[in-house]
Amino acid sequence: MAEWEPKILAFLCNWCSYGAADLAGVSRLKQPPNIRIIRIPCSGRMNPKFILQALRKGADGVWVSGCHPGDCHYIEGNYYARRKFALFKNLLEYVGIEPERLHFSWISSAEATKFAAVAKDVVESVKKVGPSSRLIKREAEVE
């Protein structure tokens, strides 16, 4: 049987990290293929529900990436996001979601090499804890 490969859902800001992913691709930078990307208009759009939904649907890891502080296209979206992320990441770890599954980064559209490096880092980190088993919504336990 082939080695298990994690599925990782990445929420990338349209104005920076999404561009970095594109640039990493066209630059032919080597990066792991485990990442599925959803483009969001700003890291500030990221709702904690999205992270939960990803985990519930079986993602082994979630990665959210936005613009560096001070670079937000909407001036301050990422500053608000940063507070939400800090609290939500802590809360999920507090109830037993392995910290290795949740990742956050600031990557500008020029930082293709950082994108590839973080992608590699995220995948390795998730691989360390193996397939996700928690918070996955399966057939409802009833009766």
Next chain:
Amino acid sequence: MKRLVLTKDELTAWVRRMTEGVRVFAPVAVGDYDEFRLVDSDQADLIRWSYQNTRLSPKGLFHPQAERMFKFSTSKEDPEWNILKEVPKDFSPRVIVGMRPCDAAALKIMDVNFDTPEYKDPWWVRRREATTIVGLACTSPSSTCFCTSVNSGPFDTKGLDVLLVPLGDGRFLLDVVSERGEELCQQFGPGGKEADSEAIATYEGLKKKAEAALVPIGDLSPLKERDMLEFFNSPIWDEVQFACINCGVCTYLCPTCWCFDIQDEVYESEGCRLRLWDSCMFPLFTLHGSGHNPRAEKLQRVRQRFMHKLKYYVDKYGQGVACVGCGRCVQFCPVNIDIREVIRLMLVQCECAV
């Protein structure tokens, strides 16, 4: 029918014998409260013969909080895609031991909804048919109980097949009150000995004492006699509703609340259709697809709960109120909305109208 006296050990042994032939559900302590659980022969001595009331009523054994009705596939490759297939359930014979008379009476109230000449809920009906109920008389009712005021009582046998009465000296009187109870005793001999006149006298005495301990809440006949709109338009609802926070505690703990919702859940390419408890206290309960909500206001929802139990049910079925006086909602409403007080207000406003 037959009346026997059993020691506690004999009773436990009887239940243990049952566990070897049928599924047995009984009240056991779960953390700081009691709940009906499936028990095996090793657990027969964990049964709580002196509990007050289980936190959740045993209605869940017949009408589960959530049950899978059908399964389906959403994969187009599956030749049976999108076809609902009934989920097999366990309808093998079972005995519920230790059910309080009020909770058993509640099943009778729910029968009018799930088992009518025109409509029969297959799962309710089959679960009812598969079940023999061994009740446990309430020798010391709680101060929140009012069963005698609502057509039931601490020794009420109407929903039961066998009634067990703790005689206070460690022994139990076993009163067989239905054919099905008779069959149970034939299948699993309870042992013990024939009740003598002294045991029967104790039983009668305990019954009188328990009934006397329950505070009557008044004559409920005006609920039936007065016009529905008089109650509906009464100003009392404004006062009753204020404190309500629209949670589902009263309806979920109630042994007679039967409302449910049906939802589909899909997991990748498979799914199931679920039936789950719903509550008239939730705004979503009556929300239409159009966006209109006929009970958008809290007052309307609170009124609905009480009117349904105390007026609509009375008028529609002619069997009294849809409440057995178990007192769960009285005790666990987080804001102390007390159905006894609501009944009193309804009766008082009624007198005023005359």
Next chain:
Amino acid sequence: MFDYTEKIREIARRLLQEKKVDGIIGFKKGTIPMMNQPVFITSPDRVELLHWDSWCGVNLANYLPKREGRIGIVAKGCDTRSIVVLSQENQVQRDQLYIIGVPCRGMLDRRKVWEVVGSTDVKGIEEGNGKVRVWGNGFDLKLERSELLQNNCVICVHRNPVVFDELVADEVEEQSVDRYGDIRNIEAMSSDEKWNLFQEIFSRCIRCYACRNACPFCYCPQCFVDESRPQWVGKTIDRTDTLTFHLLRAFHMAGRCTDCGACERACPVGIPVRLLTKKLEKDVKELYGYEAGVQLDERPPLDTYKPDDPEDFIK
């Protein structure tokens, strides 16, 4: 605290007679021991209904959102903090309210009484000099009041109202306590232990939403639980759904929860839901130095930021 009742009635009567308010939100004596019912009094003739004792744990600020007109409200320390949060969030205007502040020595928890007496059927209870006498079928006990406090009251650091128009009595002494001992214990566990702990804790949830509805801050016109496109969380008692609900409910309280304990008090099956909200409260305090509902002119912590907020978790 029983002597507060007369004072509350006196203030209420005056406010209603002078037409300073349209109505008073307070408590009336409950129909069963250890419970009181929130009540809205609009006429001076009915102020005798108002009551105060150690069983007024419901947070009356819950009745404020969307209420119009001028309202008098009886409020403990935690309730006034909730009023501050609601006013920061524009759910109520401070000048709409006449706050009858109640310095509080802590509310009592009937679950603790039930545990001690071994029964949920308490026939009567009375209180005096730090002792509580409780009686029922086969028991009549004298207990220490301090041992029956609601868990949130044990670690309360705002017993006195933070905003008020009038106090019913002199302020009480504030406590200096470690609020987060239990949270730190959980934080120190492994992921597996934490997971198992919370699976167990929430396994009894019956999804009645009493915790949500008892909270003054759950005023959304539509809760995420009721959203169907997409459906974020299933509505059965499936453990994943239950935990999802509790996580999101708690997260919505981040930087807002004043630890009034109304959620835990309302739970019919005794789930310690505050374990989640208190974790968020601790993090908000440690990361952003913010305590909810203390200053009227502050912005809630998730509605603001500092350029140098901690971000060592971000790559």
